[in-house]
Amino acid sequence: MLRSLDIRDMLIIDRLELAFQPGLNVLTGETGAGKSILLDALGFVLGWRGRAELVRAGAPQGEVVAVFELPPGHAARAVLDEAGLPSGDELILRRVNTAEGRKTAWVNDRRASGEVLRALSDTLVELHGQQDDRGLLNPRGHRQLLDAYAANEVALSETRAAWRARAAAEKALAAAETRLEEMRAEEDFLRHAVSELDALDPRPGEEAELDAARRRMQGAERIREDVARALAALSGEGAEGRMTDALRWLEDAAEGAEGGLDPAIDALGRAMIELGEAVHAVETGLAALDVDPAALEAAEERLFAIRALARKHGVLPDDLGGFAEDLRARLAALDAGEGNLADLRAALEAAETHYAATAEVLSTRRHAAARALDAAMTAELAPLKMERAVFETAVSGGERGPDGADAVAFTVATNPGAPAGPLNKIASGGELSRFLLALKVCLTASNPAQTLIFDEIDRGVGGATADAVGRRLAALAEDGQVLVVTHSPQVAALGAHHWRVEKQVEGEVTTSTVAALAPADRVDEIARMLAGDTVTDEARAAARKLLAG
Template sequence: MLAALSIRDIVLIEKLELSLDGGLCTLTGETGAGKSILLDALGLAIGARADAGLVRQGAEQGSVSAVFDLAASHPARAVLSENGLEADGDIILRRVQTKDGRSRAFINDQPVSIGLLRQVGDMLVEVHGQHDERGLLDASGHRAMLDAFGGFERQVADLRALWNAASAAREALSAHEALLARAKAEQDYLTHVVGELDELQPQPGEETALAEERTLMMHSEKIAGDLAEAEEALSGDGGLDARLAVALRRLSRAAEQAGGRLDAAIAALDRTLTEAAEARDQIAQAMRALEFDPARLEQAETRLFALRAAARKHNVQVDDLAALADKLRGELQEIEGGEARLAILKKAAAEAEARYGAAARALSADRARAAAKLDKEVMKELKPLKLDKASFRTNIEVLPEDHGGPEGIDRVSFLVSTNPGAPFGPIIKIASGGELSRFVLALKVALASRGSAPTLIFDEVDSGVGGAVAEAVGLRLAELARAVQVIVVTHSPQVAARAQHHFRISKGGEAKAQKVATRVETLDAPARREEIARMLAGAFVTDEARAAADRLIGGHP
């Protein structure tokens, strides 16, 4: 429930601290005293549209804080936890409105978006007035109200999970069908490309090896000439080998008389001759390997150019051609196995949709039974509210299953007829101002114990009625207040007399000095008697009015 309301610099309110309790709370006062200011201020705190006109003249900004005392299990706490906000203890909604139109929102002193503030505020407070097109008058919320009345929250949650599963199955099927269609359209192309690449059989690193071989062969003629000259220098007439052999023979003849002094030189010449022979062999091998072969060069160039052309065609590197072939081959295999996968997905989607359809039909039948019960309960409330000629009906339009949604296949709306034989239509279009308020009250009484916000605010729900009807309105509000906190802005003494907590709103100050301010007083028993007497008598309170006030209050302890 709303436990406290703090207002700073809003319209005519400079500073206000208001404490509230559960049960039925009434706000009374002369017309123009500022009752609507309190509702506008509270609306700002629970996420209403920003309005720079709410800031008190002369102030830079205004602010409103609303403190709520909630049960530990209230769903608003789960919303706060999901958004990383403190969810224990009192819930404090605060809004700061600047005179330039900007506003800031806070929950438990943490900055939040206006959207989150409104989401939480809607869970905590419902405001009902003659011209309020939200809440009970908004047909988009009627299905949820019927579900709350019937206690179908668990069924709806289960149905939403089935809907999500069916949606996921349909999306998977659709995606696979699209993939399969694209793959089939490309199947001939893929087969052709894979065949080309398989015939080419590219190998990683092959481009580099071929390029090096091509370069080498292109220069082989010049290299072969250099090798021939080197070989001639080593072994031709007068070459190194011949001169070394002559030197070795001469040193060997002289060695016998040299006493070992030539042994090292002879050994060195012998090694040199061996190394020279090995060099000749290596040169001979190189000459054979580098023998220029035009056919071999053409073959290497043809292979290299074919690899590079394929790489350009498929916009990849030559070394990636083998991987591309594997990838495209895999896509072909997917096409071949795609039909089997398609059959599996079709079966899964059909089964998921069947489960959803069965649950949706079951919930629809339960809703129809709950609607009949709700209609009876609302009709019982209409007669005491002097709407005995009116009728109420919960209309359920059952949609085809393929037009259903997460909450089922039912489109729910509350319809009324104000006179026998008159057509049914939406409450807001059929009922007059006074009738509208009473229809809303009858509905709220029927729905209050099931899914209602913990605080209900009725703005002049008794407008246009008096006497026995006003008495009936007061009785229904009092009954409603047994389940939730009810705050009523009223001009009816019959309603005010049933309140457990009474607040009087008045305007005072110096008008010439532009210091007029709205004040809120909590009335004790004598002050409450005087206020109800004023409501009965008007400007001049008489003893008869006070006696009548005593009778009204005495009859409603």
């Protein structure tokens, strides 16, 4: 609910403070007094796009402060939370416009963007007037209004979920078809590569093993001759034979040497043992250096084949096994592709069927709600002196989407037999106002947290019709807050709170003021609305009668 509006240096307003109340608040005044300026100022602080030049002539800047009351659970609290702004039971909006055109806004004393202001305004205020192309006159919003009237939240949620599931199934099928086409383009490569890899069957680490074996076998060819010469030098005809001869000669001579050769014989015996071990080790090493030329050739061929295949596919030799597994998986997916596509097509068909069913349920509810709304509108139009007018909620086939496959439009025929058409194309100014009011009465659920504003929606009507308009506005205000800018005394008399807008000229300066009217002042104001500039006793009597109801 809007609690207060503080305006400074905006257009022809110098300083103005208004404290609004729950119920029906009416603003009256002569044409040109500045009633629309109040709405311009409120729209400015709410971030609406309006006049380019709002600052009062001669002032450095203009400022508007609006204070709203936010009950628990109010939709504005979610907007504040999403924007990272503080929230509580009171919401203070402040916006400044400099003479140079720079605009700055604050929400609860925190800087905020115009986008945040507009998001908040959608939850705080709803404006209706004869040029209400943002609201009831905008055909794009008619389906949403009908769904709200029909309480279609559950059916809408199910339809949206079905649409998302259908879209996901469609996306999965398209992706699978694309992948299958890509794999078919490389099918020959896949089959040849897998066959080649399967035939070679490389193991991780095998390339290093083969390289080491190859180098070992190549090295054996180079050193085997030297090792054989060493063995010949140590054994048989070599050192071992000479040492054996020497030991035999020393042992023969030992008897005549009286023990003098014993150390030499002992040392030579030990040397013979060590030499024997050396000969055995060299024999073992030489045997190990026996290389099979066929084995070397086979090792080289496999090593070169592994390296060539790795270069061909741009992977490391040790990664060939994993690469082969990947190719086998792609080939298996290709072979199973048609079966997968069949499953995905079946899933999409099932999702389509489910979406069609939920959309049909939603459409059925909309058609039923349309008939109920048309009947409710007929009942509302009769007291507004439009009993011959025909209102119809047209529900037709539209483009499929998350909200179903229906197009909804509110149409009217002002006279029997006349063709029906859009509200803003068929109805005249006065008729349009009454259609909009009747629609609002039918469509508005109890929402005491939102302020409804009607800008001269009673224009072009009078007498009993104006009284009916006023009573419907008062009914809308019973559980909330309604602000009405009006020229109708019948509507003004039904207000719970009354403000008069006046324009004053002092010298060459024009200003607009707003005064809250006491009961006696209300009599004079309504009498002025009835009689014009000259207020008579008869007009005052009529005004009192209107106020008495």
